[in-house]
Amino acid sequence: MREVYVVGIGITAFSRLEYPLVEIAGYPAMMALQDAGLSEVDHVYVANMGASRLNKQTGLASAVVDHLSLTPAGAETIENGPASGASALKQGYMAVASGLHDTVLVTGAERMRAANNLETTDFVATLTHPLAEYVYGVTLPSLAGMFTRLYMDKYGVTPRHLSMVAVKAHANAMLNAFAHLHEPITMDGIQDGPDAATNNPMVSDPLRFYDCCPVSDGGACLILATAEIARKLGKPLVRLAGVGQATDTHAVHDRKDPTELPAVRGAAQKAFRMAGVKPSEVDVAELHDAFTILEIAESEEVGFFKKGEGHEALEKGLTRLGGELPINTSGGLKAKGHPVGATGVGQAHEIVLQLRGEAQKRQVAGARTGFTCNFGGFGNNVVCLVFQREG
Amino acid sequence: MREVYVVGIGITAFSRLEYPLVEIAGYPAMMALQDAGLSEVDHVYVANMGASRLNKQTGLASAVVDHLSLTPAGAETIENGPASGASALKQGYMAVASGLHDTVLVTGAERMRAANNLETTDFVATLTHPLAEYVYGVTLPSLAGMFTRLYMDKYGVTPRHLSMVAVKAHANAMLNAFAHLHEPITMDGIQDGPDAATNNPMVSDPLRFYDCCPVSDGGACLILATAEIARKLGKPLVRLAGVGQATDTHAVHDRKDPTELPAVRGAAQKAFRMAGVKPSEVDVAELHDAFTILEIAESEEVGFFKKGEGHEALEKGLTRLGGELPINTSGGLKAKGHPVGATGVGQAHEIVLQLRGEAQKRQVAGARTGFTCNFGGFGNNVVCLVFQREG
Numbered sequence: 124m125r126e127v128y129v130v131g132i133g134i135t136a137f138s139r140l141e142y143p144l145v146e147i148a149g150y151p152a153m154m155a156l157q158d159a160g161l162s163e164v165d166h167v168y169v170a171n172m173g174a175s176r177l178n179k180q181t182g183l184a185s186a187v188v189d190h191l192s193l194t195p196a197g198a199e200t201i202e203n204g205p206a207s208g209a210s211a212l213k214q215g216y217m218a219v220a221s222g223l224h225d226t227v228l229v230t231g232a233e234r235m236r237a238a239n240n241l242e243t244t245d246f247v248a249t250l251t252h253p254l255a256e257y258v259y260g261v262t263l264p265s266l267a268g269m270f271t272r273l274y275m276d277k278y279g280v281t282p283r284h285l286s287m288v289a290v291k292a293h294a295n296a297m298l299n300a301f302a303h304l305h306e307p308i309t310m311d312g313i314q315d316g317p318d319a320a321t322n323n324p325m326v327s328d329p330l331r332f333y334d335c336c337p338v339s340d341g342g343a344c345l346i347l348a349t350a351e352i353a354r355k356l357g358k359p360l361v362r363l364a365g366v367g368q369a370t371d372t373h374a375v376h377d378r379k380d381p382t383e384l385p386a387v388r389g390a391a392q393k394a395f396r397m398a399g400v401k402p403s404e405v406d407v408a409e410l411h412d413a414f415t416i417l418e419i420a421e422s423e424e425v426g427f428f429k430k431g432e433g434h435e436a437l438e439k440g441l442t443r444l445g446g447e448l449p450i451n452t453s454g455g456l457k458a459k460g461h462p463v464g465a466t467g468v469g470q471a472h473e474i475v476l477q478l479r480g481e482a483q484k485r486q487v488a489g490a491r492t493g494f495t496c497n498f499g500g501f502g503n504n505v506v507c508l509v510f511q512r513e514g
Numbered sequence: 515m516r517e518v519y520v521v522g523i524g525i526t527a528f529s530r531l532e533y534p535l536v537e538i539a540g541y542p543a544m545m546a547l548q549d550a551g552l553s554e555v556d557h558v559y560v561a562n563m564g565a566s567r568l569n570k571q572t573g574l575a576s577a578v579v580d581h582l583s584l585t586p587a588g589a590e591t592i593e594n595g596p597a598s599g600a601s602a603l604k605q606g607y608m609a610v611a612s613g614l615h616d617t618v619l620v621t622g623a624e625r626m627r628a629a630n631n632l633e634t635t636d637f638v639a640t641l642t643h644p645l646a647e648y649v650y651g652v653t654l655p656s657l658a659g660m661f662t663r664l665y666m667d668k669y670g671v672t673p674r675h676l677s678m679v680a681v682k683a684h685a686n687a688m689l690n691a692f693a694h695l696h697e698p699i700t701m702d703g704i705q706d707g708p709d710a711a712t713n714n715p716m717v718s719d720p721l722r723f724y725d726c727c728p729v730s731d732g733g734a735c736l737i738l739a740t741a742e743i744a745r746k747l748g749k750p751l752v753r754l755a756g757v758g759q760a761t762d763t764h765a766v767h768d769r770k771d772p773t774e775l776p777a778v779r780g781a782a783q784k785a786f787r788m789a790g791v792k793p794s795e796v797d798v799a800e801l802h803d804a805f806t807i808l809e810i811a812e813s814e815e816v817g818f819f820k821k822g823e824g825h826e827a828l829e830k831g832l833t834r835l836g837g838e839l840p841i842n843t844s845g846g847l848k849a850k851g852h853p854v855g856a857t858g859v860g861q862a863h864e865i866v867l868q869l870r871g872e873a874q875k876r877q878v879a880g881a882r883t884g885f886t887c888n889f890g891g892f893g894n895n896v897v898c899l900v901f902q903r904e905g
Contacts, residue, residue, distance in 0.1 A: 371580075
């Protein structure tokens with residue numbers, strides 16, 4: 124198996140974007156080609172979830188490869204719900220590792236805000252089990268609400284802990300020009316003060332407005348290549364060292380204990396084992412906080428903290444910038460935004476920035492090992508990645 | 515790079531199927547697991563194009579892996595328009611070749627007939643260039659009609675040649691219980707006789723009804739594995755020996771000569787080079803005859819016949835069962851059917867049957883080398899595969 128390196132990165136603002144999907148995929152790819160110093164690649168993957176339904180476009184990868192003048196390179200669209208991005212990076216890893224391709228461009232793109240809110244909510248809900256959940260009106264916020272309630276009962280997590288995740292995420296996003304939400308929030312404003320209930324209304328009990336990520340358009344790109352090419356291109360050497368994936372029951376109610384996320388645990392263990400890295404060696408991580416509770420739960424399942432102790436680590440400040448293990452320095456899905464198909468590539472983009480030492484005001488000093496967790500469905504298909512700085 | 519073998523195969527009827535998409539993906543997978551003698555695999559790919567739009571389902575791969583009780587195996591959906599199937603097989607190839615996974619199940623599935631005709635036609639048309647073709651009402655039959663007219667003018671192909679493709683396809687499909695159309699047709703009935711114009715009305719001039727494939731539901735599956743596992747399982751050894759892919763301009767009018775299909779040529783050349791096989795060594799082939807003209811044009815571009823001579827080879831009977839190089843023994847897309855995301859896996863299924871000597875009444879005697887061409891968009895993203903029998 125050949126080693127695989129990140130040789131170029133690019134990203135759009137995560138926001139409401141008023142240009143076509145092919146350009147949301149294309150701009151970060153052009154940035155990444157420029158960053159790498161490449162004008163062609165052997166293969167292209169596009170991570171996307173909603174093009175057919177929300178943008179009436181199929182064969183998106185073929186449109187993107189033509190738009191970028193990268194023909195005759197082959198191209199596919201990879202869909203794994205909100206974990207499409209990390210899944211596409213996994214395909215890119217295999218394409219290089221197998222020896223079939225030497226340079227692979229992986230661009231994630233989503234244009235969700237072109238559709239109306241009802242359409243978008245229904246679209247995201249189609250991720251649930253079609254016969255056991257979707258037909259009964261289950262949505263992702265409803266599953267997250269029930270999960271949060273169980274987690275509170277079992278582990279003593281409180282609404283204040285949830286708000287701490289949000290406040291941290293918004294503070295980090297203030298340091299990221301590409302983030303969707305540039306709105307500093309405080310514990311007083313969303314949790315403790317007299318106007319908190321008005322400022323932060325209930326969405327899916329016990330989850331309030333600031334516990335839920337925004338609906339974002341956006342794109343992000345990584346170019347992967349062999350060690351030989353990476354050395355020749357001369358960028359700081361960041362290796363994609365570990366790739367892990369695991370699935371769980373599609374319907375949440377089929378799980379023995381819904382507060383357990385075995386697919387997160389399994390994917391993380393595989394990625395760490397492959398990289399030969401322990402969770403305690405990670406310097407910076409991006410976790411999939413589509414809802415605030417998920418950052419807490421994932422920080423436990425991936426092995427950073429013991430089960431049930433994630434909220435305590437958060438409360439102690441271990442996961443904020445300057446803490447022992449900064450989590451979601453980009454602002455996370457919560458404040459950087461969540462263009463579903465692009466999110467996993469966006470997470471990896473942040474980690475590569477950090478490992479290159481290019482994260483500016485949010486730089487984690489001396490970061491050498493980074494980790495991402497991209498969470499598909501409601502934990503039914505999870506992909507974790509480990510990146511390492513060399514040289 | 516590790517060698518990759520086919521250790522299990524399965525297929526549904528291509529037809530109108532009245533069961534959920536997850537089962538259309540699931541049944542052929544169960545057949546393939548049974549055929550291989552496996553009860554678990556390391557990874558699952560689902561090839562699909564229309565789930566989100568036509569069946570209101572995303573994260574299909576996660577549903578399939580759970581439906582088959584194959585968790586915690588990872589899973590993704592691969593979309594490359596009508597070439598999704600071969601693209602998914604390419605991912606499977608890389609997953610095994612790279613060393614990341616030892617056994618990979620690739621199932622293609624599509625349920626198109628659940629939607630009404632207008633919706634389906636629009637859905638397929640979303641494959642065209644969104645800004646340069648789709649918005650002007652371009653559909654796949656309209657592109658194929660214009661392509662056919664140019665081909666007739668340049669190479670002397672006549673409507674009789676098109677009908678010969680259809681008659682051959684329907685005759686082969688009569689020998690395939692899983693084919694969509696079991697309707698023997700004759701040159702008299704659709705071309706030469708007094709009722710031909712009524713029996714075979716114009717669809718997209720010069721393409722008539724019997725020049726166009728049906729809209730099908732259906733699924734097909736292959737399981738890929740390492741040489742070591744293939745030998746242990748004891749099935750006839752069929753190796754996936756060559757994988758080639760190439761893209762072309764997304765909009766057909768951007769091509770210097772629209773009668774040329776450089777993506778077909780490029781994909782075939784790469785697949786043959788990788789396998790170390792010449793086109794003249796192929797014993798049986800499945801080409802992507804969504805429209806009759808495409809079988810003729812592809813038979814030239816992949817290197818079986820000289821450019822402009824495919825229709826002559828057809829007329830001489832070289833490509834029928836018993837000829838020198840039987841093409842589309844399954845009935846092809848034209849008569850076996852075209853469940854878009856599943857088609858490429860279905861083509862490979864037929865080739866594996868032939869190389870194992872299990873194709874019954876349509877068996878090509880002594881077939882050792884087989885070839886598939888899976889054509890995405892209107893020739894903008896093509897994947898070709900070479901299979902070889904060993905032992």
